[in-house]
Amino acid sequence: MDINEKIDLITRNCQEVLTVDDLKKLLETGTEINHYIGFEISGMIHLGTGLISMGKIADFLQAGVKCKIFLADFHSYLNNKLGGNWENIREATEHYFKQGLIASLKCFGVDDSQVEFITGKDLYEKNFVHWETFMEVGKHVTLSRNLRSISIMGKKEGNDVDMATLFYPPLQVADIFTLGVNLAHAGMDQRKAHVIARDVAKKLTINPLKNNKGEIIAPIAIHQNLIAGLTGPEKGKNDEESLKMSKSIPSSAIFIHDTPDEIRNKIKKAYGPPKEIQHNPLINWVETLVFWGQKTGNFKISRPEKFGGDIVYTKVDNLIDDYKNEKLFPLDLKNALADWLIEKLEPARKHFENPEVKQGLVKMREFLEKKN
RNA sequence: CCAGCGGGAGCCGGACGGUUAGGCAACAGUCUGUAAAACUGUCUAAAGCAGGUUCAACUCCUGCCCGCUGGACCA
Numbered sequence: 001m002d003i004n005e006k007i008d009l010i011t012r013n014c015q016e017v018l019t020v021d022d023l024k025k026l027l028e029t030g031t032e033i034n035h036y037i038g039f040e041i042s043g044m045i046h047l048g049t050g051l052i053s054m055g056k057i058a059d060f061l062q063a064g065v066k067c068k069i070f071l072a073d074f075h076s077y078l079n080n081k082l083g084g085n086w087e088n089i090r091e092a093t094e095h096y097f098k099q100g101l102i103a104s105l106k107c108f109g110v111d112d113s114q115v116e117f118i119t120g121k122d123l124y125e126k127n128f129v130h131w132e133t134f135m136e137v138g139k140h141v142t143l144s145r146n147l148r149s150i151s152i153m154g155k156k157e158g159n160d161v162d163m164a165t166l167f168y169p170p171l172q173v174a175d176i177f178t179l180g181v182n183l184a185h186a187g188m189d190q191r192k193a194h195v196i197a198r199d200v201a202k203k204l205t206i207n208p209l210k211n212n213k214g215e216i217i218a219p220i221a222i223h224q225n226l227i228a229g230l231t232g233p234e235k236g237k238n239d240e241e242s243l244k245m246s247k248s249i250p251s252s253a254i255f256i257h258d259t260p261d262e263i264r265n266k267i268k269k270a271y272g273p274p275k276e277i278q279h280n281p282l283i284n285w286v287e288t289l290v291f292w293g294q295k296t297g298n299f300k301i302s303r304p305e306k307f308g309g310d311i312v313y314t315k316v317d318n319l320i321d322d323y324k325n326e327k328l329f330p331l332d333l334k335n336a337l338a339d340w341l342i343e344k345l346e347p348a349r350k351h352f353e354n355p356e357v358k359q360g361l362v363k364m365r366e367f368l369e370k371k372n
Numbered sequence: 373c374c375a376g377c378g379g380g381a382g383c384c385g386g387a388c389g390g391u392u393a394g395g396c397a398a399c400a401g402u403c404u405g406u407a408a409a410a411c412u413g414u415c416u417a418a419a420g421c422a423g424g425u426u427c428a429a430c431u432c433c434u435g436c437c438c439g440c441u442g443g444a445c446c447a
Contacts, residue, residue: 230407231407231408232408267407270408271406272406272407282406282407304405329406330406331407334407
């Protein structure tokens with residue numbers, strides 16, 4: 001595989017790459033690409049994590065990238081997820097979240113032996129360099145910038161900002177250097193942390209990131225778009241925040257282990273304005289899930305004869321044109337998406353049929369209910 | 373530690389020693405070959421905690437907890 005093919009594979013279905021030039025240089029020097037993506041253990045795994053992020057990992061692996069999944073237990077604790085209960089977080093990390101990611105990878109034919117899982121506890125324990133790195137990062141971030149960056153943890157600047165919240169962004173930045181990550185991967189919501197990492201990279205003296213020539217480099221940051229939620233934009237709002245699929249709003253999200261009936265019902269209730277392309281979850285899912293950010297693919301829509309009969313789209317633009325011109329009715333698209341998702345998620349559902357894995361999900365549900 | 377202010381449903385929040393707050397969200401139904409919007413309807417509970425005063429406390433009093441703001445000097 002030549003470098004351009006690798007770049008295509010690595011950058012497809014992404015919203016932002018910082019920067020493609022840096023990526024190219026890294027490949028040209030023949031430096032091993034060390035990827036990471038981190039997840040808080042905060043709720044059930046939805047399509048954004050399960051399909052968008054894990055599908056991207058399948059791309060990375062194909063391009064020869066070494067992939068790491070960071071189970072951010074300490075970050076969850078700092079951010080008061082699962083009630084800030086450390087024992088529940090640990091339990092959910094091992095018995096639910098990790099299994100959920102393994103299940104998601106299976107949807108792309110990836111075996112979990114191809115990626116490395118690492119928890120915060122594993123990384124930090126007996127790791128003095130991490131502590132040093134964390135402090136040095138702190139020396140290069142101003143309070144105001146740090147405060148602005150807490151949006152990465154779903155928080156707004158306000159009066160409920162405690163010190164733990166302020167520890168979080170520099171900790172996340174330090175993770176990247178401690179893990180030796182030169183390809184940081186996340187949703188667009190995490191870009192502030194990654195940009196700080198890139199800025200700080202050039203200033204670090206204790207544990208800088210280097211390429212295989214020994215030159216100090218900044219980690220490449222790759223951001224995917226946040227998958228649209230089922231409920232559509234909030235009244236009077238069109239911002240990213242109200243559009244995205246959120247684990248904390250179960251009605252906005254489809255989870256990887258949802259049953260076929262749940263998937264159908266949720267999609268039926270999804271926001272789906274005819275003709276409208278912007279802020280339309282159906283179109284968003286077609287583009288980013290089904291066609292995976294590519295122009296061509298294969299998507300079959302079954303519909304009754306009286307509404308035009310079955311149709312197969314091989315170009316995403318054709319589908320979008322038909323939708324705009326009302327040649328494709330939202331409900332028909334919904335049904336096709338539901339079928340597509342049910343099939344795509346089949347390996348994940350199967351993984352959760354394993355009694356032990358299922359037990360982890362049951363436990364997770366308990367944690368989430370208790371919290372509320 | 374000291375002082376002032378505050379603490380009410382998922383969120384915001386007016387008032388009041390007694391009689392439904394209200395809004396948003398949520399849920400259900402109607403209407404559209406989906407959803408949304410619109411319309412109709414439904415429901416949720418409680419006042420940070422512990423006491424006290426009172427026939428009656430969200431309201432008044434005491435203590436405690438939590439939060440916000442202020443607390444050297446200079447001016």
